[in-house]
Amino acid sequence: xxxxxxxxxxxxxxxxxxxxxxxxxxxxxxxxxxxxxxxxxxxxxxxxxxxxxxxxxxxxxxxxxxxxxxxxxxxxxxxxxxxxxxxxxxxxxxxxxxxxxxxxxxxxxxxxxxxxxxxxxxxxxxxxxxxxxxxxxxxxxxxxxxxxxxxxxxxxxxxxxxxxxxxxxxxxxxxxxxxxxxxxxxxxxxxxxxxxxxxxxxxxxxxxxxxxxxxxxxxxxxxxxxxxxxxxxxxxxxxxxxxxxxxxxxxxxxxxxxxxxxxxxxx
Numbered sequence: 001x002x003x004x005x006x007x008x009x010x011x012x013x014x015x016x017x018x019x020x021x022x023x024x025x026x027x028x029x030x031x032x033x034x035x036x037x038x039x040x041x042x043x044x045x046x047x048x049x050x051x052x053x054x055x056x057x058x059x060x061x062x063x064x065x066x067x068x069x070x071x072x073x074x075x076x077x078x079x080x081x082x083x084x085x086x087x088x089x090x091x092x093x094x095x096x097x098x099x100x101x102x103x104x105x106x107x108x109x110x111x112x113x114x115x116x117x118x119x120x121x122x123x124x125x126x127x128x129x130x131x132x133x134x135x136x137x138x139x140x141x142x143x144x145x146x147x148x149x150x151x152x153x154x155x156x157x158x159x160x161x162x163x164x165x166x167x168x169x170x171x172x173x174x175x176x177x178x179x180x181x182x183x184x185x186x187x188x189x190x191x192x193x194x195x196x197x198x199x200x201x202x203x204x205x206x207x208x209x210x211x212x213x214x215x216x217x218x219x220x221x222x223x224x225x226x227x228x229x230x231x232x233x234x235x236x237x238x239x240x241x242x243x244x245x246x247x248x249x250x251x252x253x254x255x256x257x258x259x260x261x262x263x264x265x266x267x
Contacts, residue, residue, distance in 0.1 A: 001072075001078070002072075002078045002079075002080050003077070003078065003079050003080070004079070004080045004081075005053075005079050005080065005081045005085075006081070006082060006085075008085055008088070012051065012053075012079055013053075013081065013085065013089070015028075015101075016032065016051075016053060016089055016099075016101060017089060019031060019032050019101065020032070020089075020091070020159075022155045022157070022158070025104075025155070025157050029103060029104045030050060030101050030102060030103055030104065031101075031102055031104060031157035031162070032091075032099055032100070032101060032102070032159065033099065033100050033102055033162060034090060034091065034092060034095065034096070034098070034099040034100075034159070035092070035096045035098070035099075036064045036067050036096050036098060037167070038162070038163075038167055039052075039067060039098060039099075039100050040067055041167035041170055042100065042102060042170055043070065043071075043074070045170040045171065047102055047103075047105070047170055048102065048103035049071075049076050049100045049101070049102055050077070050100075050101040050102065050103060051076070051077045051078075051079060051100070051101045052068075052071055052076055052077065052078045052079065052098065052099070052100050052101075053079050053081055053086065053089065053098070053099050053100075053101075054068065054078065054079070054080060054081070054086070054097055054098040054099070055080065055081055055082060055083045055085075055086040055097045056080070056097070064096065064097065064098050067098065068098070083097070086099075091159040092163075104157070105173070105174075107146070107173040107175055109175065109186070112145060112146045112173055112175075113187070113190045113192070115145045117211070117212060117213060117265075118145045118146075118192060118213045118214075118215075119142075119143065119144050119145050119210075119213075119214060119215075119261060119265075120144060120145060120146050120147070120148065120187065120192065120214070120215035120216070121135065121139045121144050121146075121147045121148070121215070121216055121218065121254070121258070122147075122148045122150065122180065122183055122184070122187075122215050122216070122217045122218070123135060123147060123148065123149045123150060123153055123218055124150050124153075124180045124217050124218060124219045124220055124225050124226070124229065125150060125151075125152040125153050125180070125219070125220040125223075126149075126153045126154060126218065126220065126221065126250060127153070127154050127220065127221055127222075128154065128221060128250075129154050129155075129158045129160035129161035129164060130160065130161075130164050130251075131221065131249065131250045131251045132149075132153065132154055132156070132161050132164070133160070133161045133162070133163065133164020133165040133166075134164055134251035134255075135147075135218060135250070135251050135254045135255075136161075136164075136165045136168050136169060136174065137164070137165050137166050137168040138251070138254065138255045138258055139168075139172065139254075139258060140165075140168035140171045140172055141168075142258040142259060142261060142262050143262065143265075144172060144258070145172070145173070146172060146173040146174070146175065147172065147173070147174045147175070148175050148177050148183045148215075149174065149175065149176045149177065150177055150178070150179055150180045150183060151177070151178055151179045152179075152220075153176075156169070156174060156176060180217065180225070180226065180229045181228060181229055181232060184215075184217075184229060184232050184233070185232075187215050188232075188234075190213075191213055192213045192214060192215050193212060193213060193214040193215070193234045193235065194214075194215055194217065194232065194233045194234045194235075195208060195210070195214055195215065195216050195217070195233065195234065195235045195236075195237055195257075196216075196217040196219070196225050196229070196230055196233040196235070196236050196237070197216070197217065197218060197219065197224075197225070197236075197237055197238070197239070197253055197254075197257060198219070198224060198225060198230055198233075198236045198237070198238065199224070199238060199247075200230065200236055200238075201236040201237045201238030202235070202236050202237075203235065203236070203237055203238070204237065204238060204239070204240060205237040205238065205239055205256065205257050205260055206260055207237075208235055208237055208260075209264070210260065210261040210264050210265070211264050211265060214261070216254070216257055216258065216261070217229065217233065218250055218253070218254045219250070220250075221249075221250045237257065239253055239256055239257075
């Protein structure tokens with residue numbers, strides 16, 4: 001069944017508008033995804049879609065008819081709104097005319113840490129949503145078992161972060177945790193080796209054995225990993241810098257190390 005909304009003062013529209021703010025996303029434990037492809041990905045991965053807002057003028061040109069039919073078959077709540085109202089809610093320059101309100105996932109740390117040869121990524125105060133999204137996407141491709149996002153990082157459910165993940169936000173457990181030292185202590189108590197990228201690295205990243213349980217810390221773009229967390233790490237690694245550049249982009253550095261893990265584990 002399709003319900004029609006015309007007023008910007010409608011309670012559902014007001015709720016969707018609230019979810020553009022991090023505080024309200026955390027309060028309601030919901031977030032917004034927008035576009036045909038990512039909503040299809042959410043459906044395929046059995047995510048809980050609470051409501052769908054759409055407008056004919058936009059979603060039809062984006063190939064959304066088939067998606068809308070599937071949503072109706074699944075009896076997900078559908079609300080048709082005017083195009084101008086949709087554009088006011090949209091966070092994209094060229095909206096596709098369909099968005100979903102999605103429940104945040106919850107994960108058990110105990111289940112995650114019980115995985116054989118666990119491979120984890122710790123994002124330490126990553127600030128740029130594009131970096132975070134790219135790291136999540138790469139971690140997904142590299143077969144990471146989970147990602148831990150520490151206090152002080154950009155919001156996982158920021159619209160720019162979600163778009164940068166290209167759907168990988170749905171493919172592996174991602175947990176927002178406390179500070180980095182707390183997650184280090186937890187993982188070490190479970191026998192996970194903590195490996196940190198640092199200019200103080202004792203070894204090059206390709207000289208380390210990643211075949212057992214390990215977690216790689218990716219540090220803040222401007223300041224890297226905090227000194228106390230460097231001291232708590234089991235191994236410090238570095239990437240060779242042969243030119244004049246002082247450092248690499250955080251997502252590039254993370255990708256290089258993650259694919260060394262892949263190389264060793266499939267070799």
